[in-house]
Amino acid sequence: MSLTLDTYRLLGRSGLRVSPLALGAATFGTEWGWGAEPDEARKLFDLYVERGGNFIDTASTYTGGSSERLLGAFARDNRERLVLATKFSTLRRPGDPNSGGNHRKAMFASVEASLRRLNTDYLDLLYLHVWDAMTPVEEFLRAMDDLVRQGKVLYAGICNVPAWQVSRMQTIADLRGWSPLVALQTEYNLAERSGERDLFPMAREMGLGVAAFSPLAGGLLTGKYSRADLTAPKPDTDGTRKGFNLANGALTERSLALADVVKDIAAEHGTTPGRIALAWPLQNPDVTAPIVGARTPAQLEENLGALDIEFTPAQLARLEQASAISLGFPHDFLAGERGRTMNSGDLTIEPRR
Secondary structure (H helix, E strand, C coil), X not given: CCCCCCCCEECCXXXXXXXXXXEECCCECCCCCCCECHHHHHHHHHHHHHCCCCEEECCCCHHHHHHHHHHHHHCCCCHHHCEEEEEECCCCCCCCHHHCCCCHHHHHHHHHHHHHHHCCCCEEEEEECCCCCXXXXXXXXXXXXXXXXXXXXXXXXXXXXXXXXXXXXXXXXHHHCCCCEEEEEEECECCECHHHCCHHHHHHHHCCEEEEECCCHHHHHHCCCCCHHHHCCCCCCXXXXXXXXXXXXXXXXXXXHHHHHHHHHHHHHCCCHHHHHHHHHHCCCCEEEEEECCCCHHHHHHHHHHHHCCCCHHHHHHHHHHHCCCCCCCHHHHHCXXXXXXXXXXXXXXXXX
């Protein structure tokens, strides 16, 4: 059964309903050398919302603040029905040490700026964007709780933080009666599955919904690269995603082989590799919503086509085999025969449902 943008899902342990695909607004504005001009960004917003989409993701520093400003203008007439997520902690002013980080001063200043740009008096979801490994977790959690109690933030989330820190934070929040974390944003796609080692099990146990960014692996899974690119001169980033992928070494023989499997399955469906790659995290029960980024309405239409993809068990098995990673110790040991028999012998014990 295919999905639609108005087939809503609950976000983590909250009662908040969000669409199964989130719209990433990092493409709103061209200050980064790519992205959508305001008129095109408006078309992206309208297309997503008209299809029933309600979950839109941005950050305080995306496109120098233009992402939030444009989103605020577009959302003015239907603010209440939208779930607007933004982030704080990335450096907002070069040279000012307190304009970034996870501490209370940075959080409050960033939130006030985001509220102004988004033309709203509350944020549905505020993420900590990047862990600074310096701010005490109690300071971050209490400051977030204060914003929730003030009504400026409704729900708290977190990105780019080790699983053990997130579980520690959630435990502290629960014990002290502070606002819990309800969302985890992390990279997840067929080429990047390391979240399955610790982040996903932690999110299940601690009640965080997962929003997956870069579901197409920066375009690596769309079939636009060839093996000739492996030997091409690696440029400095030239403002394009392709230049970024070539420069940072993301293009490998493994990723090309994986893209070949995706292309084969796309041919079987009579569709595009991008839709197959995006449909894969959609079927994972650990993922609440992949985040799609598009620069044109045609690209967004292409992404939305992933909602119609239904895999056969054999196709899922091929994708699993091609993209599989080792979970490492202790996960592989505990899931293996030796780990099971040490605990249970030859008994059959059904896991808790």
